[in-house]
Amino acid sequence: MIPKGFFFSGISAGVKKNGKNDLGLVLFEKEVISAGLYTKNRVKSPSVTYTKRVIEKNYPGALLVVSGNANACVKDGMADIKTIVSALGSKLKIDPEKISFASTGVIGVKMPVNIIKASFENLIDNLKKDDFREFSSAIQTTDAFEKVSHRSFKTDDKKINILVLGKGAGMIAPDMATMLVFIFTDANISKDLLSSALKSAVDNSFNIISVDGDTSTNDMVLAFASGLAGNKLIDKKDENFKIFSENLSSACLDVAKLIVKDGEGATKIIKFILHGAKDRKSALKILKTVANSQLVKTAFYGCDPNWGRIMAGIGRSGVIIKEDKIDIDIAGMPVVRNGVEVKGFSEKKLKEKMKDDEVTVTINLNSGKESAVFYTSDLTTDYVKINSAYRT
Amino acid sequence: MIPKGFFFSGISAGVKKNGKNDLGLVLFEKEVISAGLYTKNRVKSPSVTYTKRVIEKNYPGALLVVSGNANACVKDGMADIKTIVSALGSKLKIDPEKISFASTGVIGVKMPVNIIKASFENLIDNLKKDDFREFSSAIQTTDAFEKVSHRSFKTDDKKINILVLGKGAGMIAPDMATMLVFIFTDANISKDLLSSALKSAVDNSFNIISVDGDTSTNDMVLAFASGLAGNKLIDKKDENFKIFSENLSSACLDVAKLIVKDGEGATKIIKFILHGAKDRKSALKILKTVANSQLVKTAFYGCDPNWGRIMAGIGRSGVIIKEDKIDIDIAGMPVVRNGVEVKGFSEKKLKEKMKDDEVTVTINLNSGKESAVFYTSDLTTDYVKINSAYRT
Numbered sequence: 001m002i003p004k005g006f007f008f009s010g011i012s013a014g015v016k017k018n019g020k021n022d023l024g025l026v027l028f029e030k031e032v033i034s035a036g037l038y039t040k041n042r043v044k045s046p047s048v049t050y051t052k053r054v055i056e057k058n059y060p061g062a063l064l065v066v067s068g069n070a071n072a073c074v075k076d077g078m079a080d081i082k083t084i085v086s087a088l089g090s091k092l093k094i095d096p097e098k099i100s101f102a103s104t105g106v107i108g109v110k111m112p113v114n115i116i117k118a119s120f121e122n123l124i125d126n127l128k129k130d131d132f133r134e135f136s137s138a139i140q141t142t143d144a145f146e147k148v149s150h151r152s153f154k155t156d157d158k159k160i161n162i163l164v165l166g167k168g169a170g171m172i173a174p175d176m177a178t179m180l181v182f183i184f185t186d187a188n189i190s191k192d193l194l195s196s197a198l199k200s201a202v203d204n205s206f207n208i209i210s211v212d213g214d215t216s217t218n219d220m221v222l223a224f225a226s227g228l229a230g231n232k233l234i235d236k237k238d239e240n241f242k243i244f245s246e247n248l249s250s251a252c253l254d255v256a257k258l259i260v261k262d263g264e265g266a267t268k269i270i271k272f273i274l275h276g277a278k279d280r281k282s283a284l285k286i287l288k289t290v291a292n293s294q295l296v297k298t299a300f301y302g303c304d305p306n307w308g309r310i311m312a313g314i315g316r317s318g319v320i321i322k323e324d325k326i327d328i329d330i331a332g333m334p335v336v337r338n339g340v341e342v343k344g345f346s347e348k349k350l351k352e353k354m355k356d357d358e359v360t361v362t363i364n365l366n367s368g369k370e371s372a373v374f375y376t377s378d379l380t381t382d383y384v385k386i387n388s389a390y391r392t
Numbered sequence: 393m394i395p396k397g398f399f400f401s402g403i404s405a406g407v408k409k410n411g412k413n414d415l416g417l418v419l420f421e422k423e424v425i426s427a428g429l430y431t432k433n434r435v436k437s438p439s440v441t442y443t444k445r446v447i448e449k450n451y452p453g454a455l456l457v458v459s460g461n462a463n464a465c466v467k468d469g470m471a472d473i474k475t476i477v478s479a480l481g482s483k484l485k486i487d488p489e490k491i492s493f494a495s496t497g498v499i500g501v502k503m504p505v506n507i508i509k510a511s512f513e514n515l516i517d518n519l520k521k522d523d524f525r526e527f528s529s530a531i532q533t534t535d536a537f538e539k540v541s542h543r544s545f546k547t548d549d550k551k552i553n554i555l556v557l558g559k560g561a562g563m564i565a566p567d568m569a570t571m572l573v574f575i576f577t578d579a580n581i582s583k584d585l586l587s588s589a590l591k592s593a594v595d596n597s598f599n600i601i602s603v604d605g606d607t608s609t610n611d612m613v614l615a616f617a618s619g620l621a622g623n624k625l626i627d628k629k630d631e632n633f634k635i636f637s638e639n640l641s642s643a644c645l646d647v648a649k650l651i652v653k654d655g656e657g658a659t660k661i662i663k664f665i666l667h668g669a670k671d672r673k674s675a676l677k678i679l680k681t682v683a684n685s686q687l688v689k690t691a692f693y694g695c696d697p698n699w700g701r702i703m704a705g706i707g708r709s710g711v712i713i714k715e716d717k718i719d720i721d722i723a724g725m726p727v728v729r730n731g732v733e734v735k736g737f738s739e740k741k742l743k744e745k746m747k748d749d750e751v752t753v754t755i756n757l758n759s760g761k762e763s764a765v766f767y768t769s770d771l772t773t774d775y776v777k778i779n780s781a782y783r784t
Contacts, residue, residue: 043707043715043731073703073715075732107700108733217704294686294771302780308499311465312609315435323435323465339435340467341500380780381773384690 001150003161003186005029005226007127010138013119015105015112016068023116024065024138025123026184027092031059032224034100035195037202039219045072047103048220050081054100055222061098063182063222064088065139067167071103071111072217080111087117091124102180104167104218105141132165139167139180144262149254151247155240158231160187162247166255169262179206181221181255186229187244193234197245198223205252208284209260209375210291223248260375265382269358270300272374276365282319283372286363289317297379303354305347307335310361325366331359393542395553395578397421397618399519402530405511407497407504408460415508416457416530417515418576419484423451424616426492427587429594431611437464439495440612442473446492447614453490455574455614456480457531458508459559460497464609472503479509483516494572496559496610497533524557531559531572536654541646543639547632550623552579554639558647561654571598571608573647575615579636582627589637590615597644600676601652601767602683615640652767657774661750662692664766668757674711675764678755681709689771695746697739699727702753719756723748 007027015022036055038048047070054060064085071077081101089096103111126134136146147166152159168179183198202221227233234241260269272291277283290296290313299306307328314321328336331353335345353359399419407414428447430440439462446452456477463469473493481488495503518526528538539558544551560571575590594613619625626633652661664683669675682688682705691698699720706713720728723745727737745751 041704041707042711042713043703043718070700073700073728073731073733107698107703108728217700217707298776298780301776304780306499308462308465308609311435311499312433315433315609319434321434326435336465336500340465379686379776381776384693384771384773384776 001152001161001163002130002132003163003184003226004228005032005186006184006224007129008132008135009123009126009128010134010136011119011123011126013123014115015066021134021138022066022068023119023123024067024135025127026063026135026182027127028061028224029226029228031061031098032226033189033191033194034060034222034224035191035198036220036222037198039216041217043073043217045070045103045218046078046081047071047101047218050078051100051102051220051222054097058098060100060224061094062088062092063100063102063224065180066103066105066111066116067139067141068105069103069109069111070105070107070218073108074110077111080113083113084111084116088120091120100222102218102220102222104139104180107217132163136165139165139182141167143167143169145258147255147258147262149251149258151251153243153247155231155234155243158229160229160231160244161185162187162251164251164255166259168259179216179219179221179259181206181252183221183223183248183252185223186226188227188229188231188233189225189244190233190235193237193241194223194225197241197248200245201249201252204249205256208373209256210288257375260377263377265380265385266377267301267380268356268378270376270378271358271360272376273360273362273371274365275362275371276367277370277372278368280370280372283370284374286314286317286319287372287374289313291374291376294379297376300354300359301378301380303351305330305335305350305354307341310363311336311339314363321365322367327364327366329362330354331356393544393553393555394522394524395555395576395618396620397424397578398576398616399521400524400527401515401518401520402526402528403511403515403518405515406507407458413526413530414458414460415511415515416459416527417519418455418527418574419519420453420616421618421620423453423490424618425581425583425586426452426614426616427583427590428612428614429590431608433609435465435609437462437495437610438470438473439463439493439610442470443492443494443612443614446489450490452492452616453486454480454484455492455494455616457572458495458497458503459531459533461495461501461503462497462499462610463495463503465500466502469503472505475505476503476508480512483512492614494610494612494614496531496572499609524555528557531557531574533559535559535561537650539647539650539654541643543643545635545639547623547626547635550621552621552623552636553577554579554643556643556647558651560651571611571613571651573598573613573644575613575640575644577615578618578621580619580621580623580625581617581636582625585626585629585633586615586617589633589640592637593641593644596641597648600765601648602680649767652769655769657772657777658769659693659772660748660770662768662770663750663752664768665752665754665763666757667754667763668759669762669764670760672762672764675762676766678706678709678711678713679764679766681705683766683768686771689768692746692751693770693772695743697722697727697742697746699733702755703728703731706755713757714759717758719758721754722746723751
C-alpha cells in the first residue's frame with residue numbers, strides 16, 4: 001500500500017500554539033520525477049513560487065511542510081524559505097534546491113524560522129518507511145480528520161502503489177483553494193505523463209469541489225514518482241498510462257470528497273449532477289453558481305427543499321438557459337419538471353431524505369448533451385462560529 | 393414630503409400565513425411617467441416580464457404589490473397576473489394594462505388569486521393620500537424594518553418631493569437581487585431623463601450593495617413621476633436635472649444602506665472603499681469578490697482583523713494586481729502597507745474598533761486613479777438559522 005521510496009516524519013515544532021504536529025518531512029530514497037499544480041490566486045505565498053521552481057527544474061529529494069503559518073503576505077518570506085531549506089539540506093546532505101516546501105495556516109505572520117530549524121534533528125530522527133500518519137497529521141490545520149486515499153494495481157505484472165494525502169477544510173473552491181495535496185507513487189513514469197495524469201485527476205476531483213468559494217494563497221497539489229515499482233517506463237498514452245491515470249483520478253476524488261465532508265461545520269455532502277448542457281464549461285459555470293450559493297447551502301443544512309433557490313442560482317449563472325425546460329430531482333425524488341413543481345410532490349418525504357449524509361441533486365437543462373458533477377457541503381451555524389474567530 | 397399625486401394602501405389579504413400586510417396598492421391621481429430596472433436573472437417571475445411591458449408601453453395608472461408569494465417558477469403565472477389586474481382594473485375603472493404588478497416571497501407556489509381578488513374592496517377602501525406606511529409594510533417579507541427615504545428640494549422655485557420605499561434583506565447582490573424598490577416623485581420630467589436618472593441612481597446605490605451574492609427572480613426598481621410639482625419640464629441634462637438626479641441617488645443610497653443593514657442576521661455594515669484601480673470595472677470586480685467572501689464576512693462578524701482574507705480576496709478576483717503595492721486600512725487604522733502587516737499594529741485595539749455598527753475598509757492598489765465603494769453586511773450564525781428554514 002505505501003509506495004516504495006519514501007520516508008515520512010511529522011512532529012510538533014511549536015509553530016502551532018496547541019502542541020499539535022506542525023512540521024512534516026518526506027525524504028525520497030532517490031530523486032523523484034515530479035509534477036505540480038498551484039493556486040491561481042494572484043496574492044501568493046513565496047512557498048508556492050519557490051516550490052514551483054523546484055518541481056519544474058529539479059528532481060526533488062525531499063518535501064518539507066509547515067502548518068500553522070502560511071508564509072504569505074510577509075516581508076522576506078522567500079528569504080525565510082531559503083534559510084530553512086539550507087539548514088535542512090545540510091542536515092540531510094542534499095542540495096537545498098531539491099527540497100520542495102509547502103506551508104499553510106494564518107496569513108501575514110512571519111515564519112518562526114528558528115523554531116523550525118531547531119526541530120530538524122528531531123524531525124529527521126523520526127523518519128519512517130512504513131508509517132505516514134505523523135506526516136499526515138503534520139499537514140493539517142482546521143481539519144477535523146485526516147484525508148488519506150490509496151490505490152494498488154498492476155501494470156505488466158508489477159504492483160504500483162499510489163498514496164494521496166490531503167489537507168483542507170473550508171476555503172476550498174475550484175482552481176486550487178486552500179488545500180495541500182501530496183501524491184506519492186512508486187510508478188515508473190515520465191515527467192510529461194505524470195503531469196498529464198495529474199492535470200486530469202485534479203480536473204475531476206479538486207477542481208469540482210467547493211466549500212465556500214474562497215481560494216487561498218498557498219494551495220498546491222504535488223505528485224512524486226519514485227519509479228521503484230519497477231514497471232516498464234510509462235512514457236506514452238497507452239493502456240498502462242490509462243490504468244495509472246484512472247487510479248490516480250479515483251484516489252484524488254476520494255480525498256476531494258473527504259475535504260468537502262470536512263467543510264468547516266458541514267453536516268453533509270451535496271452532490272450536484274447537471275445533464276443536458278451545451279458544453280462542459282457552461283455546465284460547470286451553472287454548477288459552481290448553484291453550489292456556492294449561500295442560500296442553497298443553508299437550505300440543505302436545514303433539510304429545506306427550497307428548490308426555488310436552485311432555480312434562481314441556475315438563472316443567475318450567466319449561462320443562457322430555458323426556464324421551462326429545467327428538471328430537478330433531489331435525493332432521487334422528482335421535484336421540478338419543465339420549470340415548475342411536480343404535482344403532488346411530498347415536501348415532508350423529501351425533508352426526511354435530505355437528512356442523509358450525502359444528498360444528490362440532479363439538474364437537467366434539456367438543452368444539450370454535456371454533463372458535469374460538482375460537490376459541496378452545507379453552510380451551517382458552526383461554519384460561522386469557526387470562521388468568525390480564526391486569527392484571534 | 394409625500395409627493396403629490398399618489399394614494400397609498402396596504403392590507404392583510406391572507407397570502408402570508410402570519411396575518412401581516414401582504415397586499416399593497418398605489419393609485420395614481422393621473423397617469424404617470426415611469427421608468428424601471430429589472431433583475432438580470434434568467435429565471436424570471438412573469439411579474440417582471442409583465443411590468444416591464446407596462447412601464448415601457450404605457451403611462452401607468454396604478455401599482456399593485458403582493459408579498460409572501462413570488463409568482464415565480466409556477467404554471468400559468470402570467471395568466472394569474474392578468475386575472476388579478478383585470479379584476480383590479482374593473483374595480484378601479486382603469487385599463488388593466490396600465491397596472492404595474494410586483495411580487496416577492498417564496499418561489500414555486502401558485503398565487504392565491506381568489507384570496508387576492510376578494511381583498512380588493514378592502515384594499516381600495518383604505519387608500520390614503522398622506523400615509524404610505526400600510527403600503528410600505530405590505531411590501532416586506534423577511535425584513536426586520538421598513539426602508540424609507542425621502543428628499544424635498546427646489547428647482548425654479550417649485551418644491552419637488554421624492555419618496556423611496558424599499559424591500560429587501562438577504563439575497564441582495566449587484567444587478568438587482570431580491571429587492572423591490574418603488575420611487576414616487578411629483579417632478580415634471582421626461583421619460584428619457586427619468587430613466588437616465590434612475591440608471592445612475594441604481595448604479596450608485598443598489599448595484600454597490602451585497603448581502604450574500606445571490607440574485608433573485610423578482611427584483612425591480614420602478615420610478616413613477618406625477619409631474620404635479622408644477623416645475624418646468626426637465627427634458628435635458630441641465631442644472632435642474634442634476635439637482636433631481638443627485639437627490640434621487642442619495643435617497644436611493646439611504647435605502648440601499650438600510651437593506652444592507654437589514655441583511656438577514658447582520659450585526660454591522662462593512663463599507664469597502666477601493667482606491668488606485670486602473671478602471672471602475674476592475675475596482676468593482678475586486679470589491680465584489682472581497683465583499684462576497686464568506687470568510688471576510690464571518691471575520692467581521694467575529695471582529696477578527698483577519699486581513700489575510702481580504703488580501704486573498706483581492707488576489708482571486710481575476711484582476712491583475714501587484715501584491716507588494718497593496719495598502720489596507722480597517723476602521724481608520726493602517727493594517728497593511730506594501731502587502732505586509734504594518735509594524736506594531738495593535739490587533740487588540742482594532743478588534744475594539746471593529747465592534748462598531750459600520751466599519752470602513754479602505755484598500756489602495758496604488759496602480760491607477762479609479763475609486764469605487766461597496767457595502768455589505770457580516771455573515772452571522774443568525775443568517776444561517778433564518779435561511780435554513782425559510783420554505784418549510
